[in-house]
Amino acid sequence: xxxxxxxxxxxxxxxxxxxxxxxxxxxxxxxxxxxxxxxxxxxxxxxxxxxxxxxxxxxxxxxxxxxxxxxxxxxxxxxxxxxxxxxxxxxxxxxxxxxxxxxxxxxxxxxxxxxxxxxxxxxxxxxxxxxxxxxxxxxxxxxxxxxxxxxxxxxxxxxxxxxxxxxxxxxxxxxxxxxxxxxxxxxxxxxxxxxxxxxxxxxxxxxxxxxxxxxxxxxxxxxxxxxxxxxxxxxxxxxxxxxxxxxxxxxxxxxxxxxxxxxxxxxxxxxxxxxxxxxxxxxxxxxxxxxxxxxxxxxxxxxxxxxx
Amino acid sequence: xxxxxxxxxxxxxxxxxxxxxxxxxxxxxxxxxxxxxxxxxxxxxxxxxxxxxxxxxxxxxxxxxxxxxxxxxxxxxxxxxxxxxxxxxxxxxxxxxxxxxxxxxxxxxxxxxxxxxxxxxxxxxxxxxxxxxxxxxxxxxxxxxxxxxxxxxxxxxxxxxxxxxxxxxxxxxxxxxxxxxxxxxxxxxxxxxxxxxxxxxxxxxxxxxxxxxxxxxxxxxxxxxxxxxxxxxxxxxxxxxxxxxxxxxxxxxxxxxxxxxxxxxxxxxxxxxxxxxx
Ligand SMILES: Nc1ncnc2c1ncn2[C@@H]1O[C@H](COP(=O)(O)OP(=O)(O)OP(=O)(O)O)[C@@H](O)[C@H]1O
Ligand SMILES: [Mg+2]
Numbered sequence: 382x383x384x385x386x387x388x389x390x391x392x393x394x395x396x397x398x399x400x401x402x403x404x405x406x407x408x409x410x411x412x413x414x415x416x417x418x419x420x421x422x423x424x425x426x427x428x429x430x431x432x433x434x435x436x437x438x439x440x441x442x443x444x445x446x447x448x449x450x451x452x453x454x455x456x457x458x459x460x461x462x463x464x465x466x467x468x469x470x471x472x473x474x475x476x477x478x479x480x481x482x483x484x485x486x487x488x489x490x491x492x493x494x495x496x497x498x499x500x501x502x503x504x505x506x507x508x509x510x511x512x513x514x515x516x517x518x519x520x521x522x523x524x525x526x527x528x529x530x531x532x533x534x535x536x537x538x539x540x541x542x543x544x545x546x547x548x549x550x551x552x553x554x555x556x557x558x559x560x561x562x563x564x565x566x567x568x569x570x571x572x573x574x575x576x577x578x579x580x581x582x583x584x585x586x587x588x589x590x591x592x593x594x595x596x597x598x599x600x601x602x603x604x605x606x607x608x609x610x611x612x613x614x615x616x617x618x619x620x621x622x623x624x625x626x627x628x629x630x631x632x633x634x635x636x637x638x639x640x641x642x643x644x645x646x647x648x649x650x651x652x653x654x655x656x657x658x659x660x661x662x663x664x665x666x667x668x669x670x671x672x673x674x675x676x677x678x679x680x681x682x683x684x685x686x687x688x689x
Numbered sequence: 690x691x692x693x694x695x696x697x698x699x700x701x702x703x704x705x706x707x708x709x710x711x712x713x714x715x716x717x718x719x720x721x722x723x724x725x726x727x728x729x730x731x732x733x734x735x736x737x738x739x740x741x742x743x744x745x746x747x748x749x750x751x752x753x754x755x756x757x758x759x760x761x762x763x764x765x766x767x768x769x770x771x772x773x774x775x776x777x778x779x780x781x782x783x784x785x786x787x788x789x790x791x792x793x794x795x796x797x798x799x800x801x802x803x804x805x806x807x808x809x810x811x812x813x814x815x816x817x818x819x820x821x822x823x824x825x826x827x828x829x830x831x832x833x834x835x836x837x838x839x840x841x842x843x844x845x846x847x848x849x850x851x852x853x854x855x856x857x858x859x860x861x862x863x864x865x866x867x868x869x870x871x872x873x874x875x876x877x878x879x880x881x882x883x884x885x886x887x888x889x890x891x892x893x894x895x896x897x898x899x900x901x902x903x904x905x906x907x908x909x910x911x912x913x914x915x916x917x918x919x920x921x922x923x924x925x926x927x928x929x930x931x932x933x934x935x936x937x938x939x940x941x942x943x944x945x946x947x948x949x950x951x952x953x954x955x956x957x958x959x960x961x962x963x964x965x966x967x
Contacts, residue, residue: 447698455809488710
């Protein structure tokens, strides 16, 4: 087991009365992909900013690559690539210029930065946009440029805060593909998501965060095994009837969860339970059997849905 | 083995941060120059056009009336009197442009400073780099202005070129103070426009720009005393036409301007840390 590159112990960040992060501990090994999953306001971005050595922690221990962000901020940041939740590109500069300027911040020679910028424009599929104004880019293109910018220094650790926000399925697919490749090359990835989809496959390990504390930790498969059933049966009876029908579903599945628009039946065999429901004379408007996901883990842990 | 590995990680990080630690402020300035490049045209056209307009309108136009009445101001023509003040005023205007919206934007609307801070650059270096870039821009402005003053024959004294420094110092004194203010803004609901209207404009009127401060009743003269523009104007006058004032007063001008500039600089650095590292 290689020495962890990120060690957080009882990490706390308070803003006045509010504890945005309230005692979080985790470790990330070199080359590992680690996810922070949680709903809005859970403290994911705040944690990312502390790990990114831009936000001073209130208390707790934090070590990145063996260095303390208090005092070694520039050293740590020299090894990071950061994709913030909200793009902060310089809209007064052109696309390629954003990369040129940013590369310089790492003390890289102009020539090297220029070469790297061209590689990254290709990586982000923005080759023909190099001279465009940033404002003329679509939201997804801006996102890709932000990601390209984060790679200008060949980072050891890549921090991605909701990286796929605003990307269409095609661009998303390309991004995950690139992230997989970076992972293969040994880059450590730390990413946040409020819904998991493809990230489920990318993350070696993840923590579920809510209200600034860790609710659970493990590999995606472990978490699903521990907190959910193999399958989920989703049935809809119309929003006014769901609650009433749920009363009658006693004994079906391991657990029943009523959401405003549907009922979730946690079970090992969705098909069999669907048959039992229809045999009981209940006619769902729609029904769907699917595998359990981290979304279900989250619902179980917090009683709330990830996607509002 | 593993301890060794961590040490190499940390050592690599320390090595990689050496250049940014030393030159970070300059990288920020480079960034600002690139942004300024997009409005170089405006800077140059305004940097030449506006001195020409002002020197002509006031120094030649208005001067015909003032000089015709047979009065001189402290023994010099109106052109010679007003030109250094116009230079000082141009310094404040240019500094106001650079330290108002660009700084506000850096923190807020399009938070480029946040982006820069994710790299090895520190908040202090961001402030320093912005200031360095403005010093360069201001110097260009002041040199252009000074050359035009020469063309208009508004510089009798051989020490005239020192007015460039006076203008630069005035711009920085006001500019860094302004930066510390714009750095604190969470929203711009007209505050920056208010600064222009209720601070910059009155300052121009009450700083001995168009006529000597002594023309005002004493209870209004204090505005001049605390105005960076007045101090910078008086310094420029000493430089361009040997305006006679006690040496201690000249020293006071320099001290006040340097003091304000340093105060605004230190304050801006502190605010940058508070704001970017929260
Ligand atoms: N600079 C700040 N000042 C005051 N409160 C803050 C600040 N930044 C974050 N917070 C608060 O801290 C809490 C956690 O915010 P954070 O941005 O870390 O959540 P998040 O998990 O990233 O949420 P989201 O999924 O919406 O991005 C929120 O209640 C937020 O309002
Ligand atoms: Mg967030």
